[in-house]
Amino acid sequence: MRLQTFLGRILVVLWAVPACLCAKPFNEMTIDRLGGTIMDQPADGSKPYALGTTSVVNKGDVLTVYDQGWVILKTHNGDRIGLDGNTVAVVDEFYIEGPDRQVRFLLQKGTMLFKVNGRDSRQSFFEINTGGEVTSINDTRCILVYDPSAAALDVKFIAGKMTVLDKDNEEKFKVENSERTWKDGKMMAEDPTPLDQLDVVNFNKFFEGEPRLKPRDNNFLLPGAD
Numbered sequence: 001m002r003l004q005t006f007l008g009r010i011l012v013v014l015w016a017v018p019a020c021l022c023a024k025p026f027n028e029m030t031i032d033r034l035g036g037t038i039m040d041q042p043a044d045g046s047k048p049y050a051l052g053t054t055s056v057v058n059k060g061d062v063l064t065v066y067d068q069g070w071v072i073l074k075t076h077n078g079d080r081i082g083l084d085g086n087t088v089a090v091v092d093e094f095y096i097e098g099p100d101r102q103v104r105f106l107l108q109k110g111t112m113l114f115k116v117n118g119r120d121s122r123q124s125f126f127e128i129n130t131g132g133e134v135t136s137i138n139d140t141r142c143i144l145v146y147d148p149s150a151a152a153l154d155v156k157f158i159a160g161k162m163t164v165l166d167k168d169n170e171e172k173f174k175v176e177n178s179e180r181t182w183k184d185g186k187m188m189a190e191d192p193t194p195l196d197q198l199d200v201v202n203f204n205k206f207f208e209g210e211p212r213l214k215p216r217d218n219n220f221l222l223p224g225a226d
Contacts, residue, residue, distance in 0.1 A: 025096070027094060028058045029075055029091075029094065031051060031057075032072040032073065033071070034051060034069075035071075036066060036067075036069025036070060036085070037065075038069050038070075039063070040055065040061050040063055041063075041064070043059060043061055051071060057091060059092075060091060061091045065085055065086065066085065068085050070083065072206075077101075079117055079126075080114075081113075081114055082113035083111070084112070084206075085110070086109070088107075088109050089106065089108060089110070090106040092105060092129070099120065100119075100123040101125075102125055103127070104128070105129070107146045108146075108148065111143065111146075113142075113144075113206055113207070115207055116137050116139065118138055119138060124138075131151060131153075132151065132153075132166055132182070135165075136162065140159070140161055141159045143203060144156075151184045152182065152183050153181065154179065154181050155173075155179065155182070158177060166182055169187060173192075177195040179193050179195045198213060201213060
C-alpha cells in the first residue's frame with residue numbers, strides 16, 4: 001500500500017513539471033520556398049553555398065539574395081520570413097524553446113516580408129535592426145524595405161502588433177494597411193499614409209509562391225516584382 005502511495009506521489013510531481021522544461025530547443029530555420037540564387041555564408045566561416053529546398057539556416061548566417069531571387073524561411077512553429085531580390089540580412093539571433101522565441105535579423109539592405117505568429121512569453125522578442133531603427137513585431141504581417149545608401153526605412157504594416165524604435169521615438173502601429181518612412185533614424189511624417197492595396201495583394205502572392213502583379217506607373221512596389 002505504501003509503495004502504491006509513493007509511486008502515486010511521484011506521478012503527481014512529474015505531471016506538475018511545466019511542459020516547457022521538456023520542450024525541445026530549435027536553433028535553425030528551414031526553407032519553405034525559394035527561387036533564383038540565394039547564398040548563405042555560414043557563421044563558422046566555412047565556404048558560402050547556394051541555398052536549396054533541403055537547406056537549413058542557423059544563427060550567425062549571412063544571407064544574400066541576388067537580383068530576381070527570393071526565399072521564404074520557416075520556423076518549426078510556422079513563422080515565415082521572406083527575403084526578396086537584392087537583399088542582404090544577418091541572422092543575429094535565433095532560438096525557440098517552448099513558449100519562448102528570440103529572433104533578431106540585421107537587415108543590411110533590401111526587402112524582408114514577415115508572417116509571424118504571436119508569443120506571450122516575456123522572454124520572447126522578434127526584432128529587425130536597420131541602422132538607426134529597431135522594429136519589433138509579434139503576430140504581425142508586414143514588409144520592411146531598407147536602403148542604407150539613403151539611410152531610409154519604409155515600413156508597410158498590414159496587421160498585427162508592431163513597434164519601431166528610432167533615435168527619438170517609439171512608434172506603435174495602430175492603423176492596419178498603413179505605411180511610414182524613416183530617414184536617418186527619424187520618422188518623416190506624424191501621420192501614416194494608406195498602404196497601396198497592390199502591396200497587400202503581392203504580399204499574399206509572395207508567400208503563396210505565385211507571380212506578383214506589376215506595379216502601376218509611378219507606384220513603388222517590392223523590388224524584383226516582374
